[in-house]
Each structure stands twice: as C-alpha cells, then as structure tokens.
Amino acid sequence: KNQVEQSPQSLIILEGKNCTLQCNYTVSPFSNLRWYKQDTGRGPVSLTIMTFSENTKSNGRYTATLDADTKQSSLHITASQLSDSASYICVSLGGSYIPTFGRGTSLIVHP
Amino acid sequence: ETGVTQTPRHLVMGMTNKKSLKCEQHLGHNAMYWYKQSAKKPLELMFVYSLEERVENNSVPSRFSPECPNSSHLFLHLHTLQPEDSALYLCASSEDVRDRNEQFFGPGTRLTVL
Numbered sequence: 001k002n003q004v005e006q007s008p009q010s011l012i013i014l015e016g017k018n019c020t021l022q023c024n025y026t027v028s029p030f031s032n033l034r035w036y037k038q039d040t041g042r043g044p045v046s047l048t049i050m051t052f053s054e055n056t057k058s059n060g061r062y063t064a065t066l067d068a069d070t071k072q073s074s075l076h077i078t079a080s081q082l083s084d085s086a087s088y089i090c091v092s093l094g095g096s097y098i099p100t101f102g103r104g105t106s107l108i109v110h111p
Numbered sequence: 112e113t114g115v116t117q118t119p120r121h122l123v124m125g126m127t128n129k130k131s132l133k134c135e136q137h138l139g140h141n142a143m144y145w146y147k148q149s150a151k152k153p154l155e156l157m158f159v160y161s162l163e164e165r166v167e168n169n170s171v172p173s174r175f176s177p178e179c180p181n182s183s184h185l186f187l188h189l190h191t192l193q194p195e196d197s198a199l200y201l202c203a204s205s206e207d208v209r210d211r212n213e214q215f216f217g218p219g220t221r222l223t224v225l
Contacts, residue, residue, distance in 0.1 A: 004153070043201050043216030044154075045113065089154070099214075101153040 002027040004092050004102035012108045017080055021105045023073040023090030031093040035064050035075050038087045038104070047075070047088075077107075085109045114138040115217035117202050123223045124192065132187040132220045134202030140215075142208040143185040145177060146201040148219070154201065160185060161208040192224045 005024045013019050025033065032051045036044035048057045048064040050073070057064050061078045077084055090102040115136045124130050136143065145157040159167035160179040174196075176188040185202055199221050203214040 041199075041219070041221065043113065043115070043117075043203070043218050045216070049213075098156070103151060103153050 002092070002094055002098075002100040004090050004100050006088075006090050006102035006105050008105060009103070010106040010108070012110060013080055015080060015082055015109050015111050019077050019080060019107065021075040021077075021088050021090075021107070023075070023102060025071050025073070025090070025092040025100070027071075027092040027094040027100050029094055030068065030071075033066055033073050033093070034091045035062070035073075036089040036091060038089060040086070044089055080109045082109050082111060113215040113217065115202060115204055115215050117200075117217035117220050119220060120218060121221045121223075123225065124189070125225050126192060126194070128192075129188070129190040131189065132200055132202075132222075134185040134187075134217055136183055136185075136202075136204040136215070136217075138204060138206075138215060140204040140206050141182055142205045143179060143182070144203040144205075144214065145185065145187050146203065148199040148201055150198075158187075159208060166208060189222075192222075194224050197222055197224045 003026045007022045034049040035047045038044040047062050048059050050057050050066045055066050063076045066073045085108050087104040087106050089104040091099045093099050118133045143160045147155045156169050157171045158177045163179045174191050178186040199219045201219045202217040205214045
C-alpha cells in the first residue's frame with residue numbers, strides 16, 4: 001500500500017531560525033515527489049517537485065532533498081519568516097498517477 | 112492566485128438542505144478534481160474528471176454528486192449531509208489527467224454541517 005509519512009506533526013520555531021521537515025514514502029513505482037505549502041484556510045501551493053534523478057532542488061529559502069534509495073525527502077527552510085507559518089504537505093506520485101498525500105507538518109513561526 | 116476559484120468560501124448547512132459548491136479554472140486545463148480535507152488527515156481524492164467525463168470515483172457516498180458541464184467548471188452538489196462531512200473541500204485542475212501531481216488548487220470551501 002502506498003503511504004507517505006511526515007514528521008514532525010507540528011513544529012514551533014523562532015523567526016530567523018532554520019528548520020527541516022521530513023517525509024518518508026513507500027510509493028512504488030516512484031514517479032516524483034512534491035512539497036506543497038498550505039496557508040490556513042487556503043488551498044495547497046506547490047513549492048518544489050523532484051523526480052527520481054534529482055536529489056536537491058531549491059525555491060528561494062526552501063530547499064528540498066530526495067534520497068531515492070532510502071525513500072526519504074526533506075524540506076529545509078532557511079531564515080524562517082512569520083509568513084512561513086503554514087502546513088507543509090509531502091505528495092508522492094507513483095506509476096498509477098494517483099498521488100499519495102501525507103498528513104502534513106504544521107509549522108508555526110513566532111516573532 | 113493559482114487560477115482556480117471556488118465559491119462559496121464558507122458554507123453552513125443543515126442536514127436536510129441542498130447546496131452546491133462551484134469551481135472554475137482559468138488555466139485551460141483538461142482535468143479537474145474534488146478533494147476533501149479533514150483535520151489531521153491527508154487529502155482524500157473524491158472525484159476526477161477528464162474532458163468533462165468522470166474517470167474516477169473514490170467510493171464517495173451518493174449524497175455527494177459531482178457535475179462537470181465543461182472543462183472549465185466543476186460542481187459538487189450536496190444533499191442530506193452528515194455532521195462528519197464538515198471539512199474543507201478543495202478543487203484542483205491539471206493540464207491532463209496523466210499529470211495528477213501537477214495540480215493547481217483552489218482556495219477551498221469550508222463546509223460546516225449542523
């Protein structure tokens with residue numbers, strides 16, 4: 001059964017600090033993995049997408065990594081801002097083209 | 112903005128009411144989706160439409176009835192809902208149904224069933 005597990009479930013950090021969110025997936029066959037940011041009361045917005053051959057991709061202060069051997073991905077946020085407070089969702093796509101969503105990590109950035 | 116709009120943004124309804132959620136995409140995409148997002152749960156795929164034809168129905172109760180009159184519009188008709196149906200309902204679109212992970216989401220409709 002395809003699954004995506006995210007950790008931690010929630011995280012509180014101070015503004016300006018860095019943090020790393022984790023995603024473990026058991027999707028097979030693997031096509032790609034995407035990180036979404038979802039602000040409260042809004043729909044998810046894509047941050048990064050990585051395929052099997054990519055192991056790092058950046059989008060501003062967001063850097064995603066992918067280890068296809070261990071089936072793990074991480075999202076690193078540098079110099080956090082108050083606007084980074086949101087839910088971060090990891091989504092993996094397999095050969096059936098049906099995405100498997102994680103439960104998300106809720107990030108709160110305090111001033 | 113993602114190019115996908117949803118109305119209404121908030122809806123409160125009784126269990127005997129009938130209401131409809133509307134989604135419109137301005138991206139020229141051929142595939143549209145309805146998702147349910149409940150607290151502390153992953154997004155649940157409900158329906159998938161490709162070129163106005165339903166291609167997937169994930170065992171959704173019949174009290175939810177989708178309609179896709181054209182590739183730009185998608186509706187979700189609601190009737191005799193239960194309190195556990197309260198959730199955020201998200202619409203999404205993609206260029207093609209084969210690109211299911213390249214989806215653009217609307218802002219969602221927050222539904223409360225009393």
